[in-house]
Amino acid sequence: MTVRVTLKEDSKHIRREYKTHARAIGALGRWFNNNKGIAILYQPGQEPVVYKGKHELPAQKVKSRTNFYRTKAWRELRLSVLLTSDGRCKICGSSSEKGAMLHIDHIKPRSLYPELALEKSNLQVLCEDCNIAKSNKDS
Structure with missing residues (x-):
């Protein structure tokens, strides 16, 4: 499954693809840390989802970093x-x-x-x- 994302800031549009939904959400979180704009997430068989800020992203499980x-x-x-x-x-x-x-x-x-x-x-x-x-x- 390929998850597509369109990032819009001012008049710039950037399109990216991710292998999983979790990777796309993680990347959007990092993008919202440094940018203002909207992100549109497209998943096969689902309606596009528009995010206007990091606070709107779904929560993700945090992996333990213990070695x-x-x-x-x-x-x-x-x-x-x-x-x-x-x-x-x-x-x-x-x-x-x-x-x-x-x-x-x-x-x-x-x-x-x-x-x-x-x-x-x-x-x-x-x-x-x-x-x-x-x-x-x-x-």
Whole structure:
């Protein structure tokens, strides 16, 4: 779905396209921060909506900006996994003694299984090369 927007300020007209409604609304909020005018939002199969200011935009959910990997829970679990491992990459067998940088990997990726993010049984030790080579489709 493509969402089209026309921005009108004085005699200037700017047209833009966005992949989602949420992105369009976010962009309109930023535009209204620095401009005065109107914005017309066109969505397929719906009547155009006219906004005259930021206060008229629909409220959006704010995503949490907490970095998971900096949380106390993750750091404690990560240390626990490292201390109880044999200090070798589960895939290739490299160790830090041989210069490998060891990572703690989510076997089932966080992006697909967020409920397993802090589940010790879902973690494994991988070297940096193996971890980078593994995508979120591998498990």
